[in-house]
Amino acid sequence: MEKAFYKSKDFNIESFKIETFQTISDLSLKFAINSIAMTKHKAGFVNIIGNPNVGKSTLMNAFVGERLSIITSKAQTTRHRILGIVNGDDFQVLLSDTPGIIKPAYQLQESMMDFVKSAFEDADILLYLVELGEKELKDEAFFNKITNAKIPVLLLINKIDKGNEELLSEALKLWQEKVPNAEIFAISALQNFGVSEVFNRIIELLPESPPFYPKDQLTDKPERFFVNEAIREKILMHYKKEIPYSVEIDTEEFFEDENIIRIRSVIMVERETQKGIIIGHKGSALKRVGVEARKDLEKFFGKQIHLELYVKVNKDWRSNERQLRRFGYNN
Numbered sequence: 001m002e003k004a005f006y007k008s009k010d011f012n013i014e015s016f017k018i019e020t021f022q023t024i025s026d027l028s029l030k031f032a033i034n035s036i037a038m039t040k041h042k043a044g045f046v047n048i049i050g051n052p053n054v055g056k057s058t059l060m061n062a063f064v065g066e067r068l069s070i071i072t073s074k075a076q077t078t079r080h081r082i083l084g085i086v087n088g089d090d091f092q093v094l095l096s097d098t099p100g101i102i103k104p105a106y107q108l109q110e111s112m113m114d115f116v117k118s119a120f121e122d123a124d125i126l127l128y129l130v131e132l133g134e135k136e137l138k139d140e141a142f143f144n145k146i147t148n149a150k151i152p153v154l155l156l157i158n159k160i161d162k163g164n165e166e167l168l169s170e171a172l173k174l175w176q177e178k179v180p181n182a183e184i185f186a187i188s189a190l191q192n193f194g195v196s197e198v199f200n201r202i203i204e205l206l207p208e209s210p211p212f213y214p215k216d217q218l219t220d221k222p223e224r225f226f227v228n229e230a231i232r233e234k235i236l237m238h239y240k241k242e243i244p245y246s247v248e249i250d251t252e253e254f255f256e257d258e259n260i261i262r263i264r265s266v267i268m269v270e271r272e273t274q275k276g277i278i279i280g281h282k283g284s285a286l287k288r289v290g291v292e293a294r295k296d297l298e299k300f301f302g303k304q305i306h307l308e309l310y311v312k313v314n315k316d317w318r319s320n321e322r323q324l325r326r327f328g329y330n331n
């Protein structure tokens with residue numbers, strides 16, 4: 001029986017070390033398949049929508065920041081942009097915000113509609129965030145989508161710390177009429193009031209599903225982990241004999257900007273001769289690894305990638321326990 005590695009605190013890379021995979025998305029599929037044995041687990045996509053400035057990002061931070069076992073990931077899959085992953089023993093919530101929404105007015109509608117379209121296709125639960133005092137239903141088509149949604153809609157009236165009871169009861173009445181299919185919550189994302197109630201309701205509503213992502217408990221691990229695996233895959237494909245097994249990848253830098261992710265990874269080898277083989281004639285072999293890995297990673301993260309690779313001789317990495325632990329080969 002394969003170990004349910006996603007559940008263990010010491011995330012165990014070894015369990016699929018010898019498998020090769022065609023693409024990164026196959027890898028995430030593997031995680032899903034490996035987890036099917038677990039029945040009661042819940043997981044799903046939760047999309048936060050709403051006008052600019054109503055507090056979507058604040059809410060996101062409140063969810064992600066307040067939970068016990070948390071990772072945040074900015075990974076992008078073809079399905080979704082995931083900005084926050086909140087993990088528990090038996091749940092995984094994949095939260096996504098709507099960055100495209102904060103755009104000039106003429107673009108707003110368009111990107112909002114695009115997002116709403118995908119949100120309705122992909123989401124398991126919709127969080128529609130409004131702020132206290134907000135009344136206008138600016139976009140009718142958008143509203144029709146929400147009121148006719150086939151998935152649970154939680155309408156969150158945010159910033160209640162700014163108002164009084166009278167304002168709040170007016171708002172409750174207004175939104176009950178406008179969006180009768182929604183469950184309504186009054187919250188203050190900023191002061192963390194009502195947020196855990198919303199979160200608990202999300203957990204209740206989540207469909208039964210294995211986790212979509214490994215439950216790595218180290219905050220910055222997932223992105224780097226995928227980077228390492230993408231590079232290692234190319235090395236397995238292009239080098240012979242002992243080379244792939246003498247190699248370890250360490251992504252030293254993973255820096256995400258708005259438009260580009262800058263990555264620096266080191267390929268560790270055990271001997272000077274291996275270094276030469278990895279690099280190849282005038283660097284051609286290493287270049288091929290870099291170009292191919294970069295292409296895969298651009299697909300995976302949905303962003304332009306700047307990938308810097310270099311090779312280092314590190315005699316000890318396979319025998320030194322501390323090093324091994326660092327690379328995740330501990331049991």
Ligand code: GDP
Pocket residue numbers: 051052053054055056057058059102158159160161162187188189190191
């Ligand atoms: P977004 O554009 O929807 O992502 O909104 P942000 O999360 O960036 O928040 C916009 C502004 O509203 C920021 O100045 C937040 O501090 C503020 N804000 C968010 N939530 C609350 C809240 O519950 N109460 C109050 N008073 N301000 C809030």
Ligand code: MG
Pocket residue numbers: 056057058
């Ligand atoms: Mg925001």
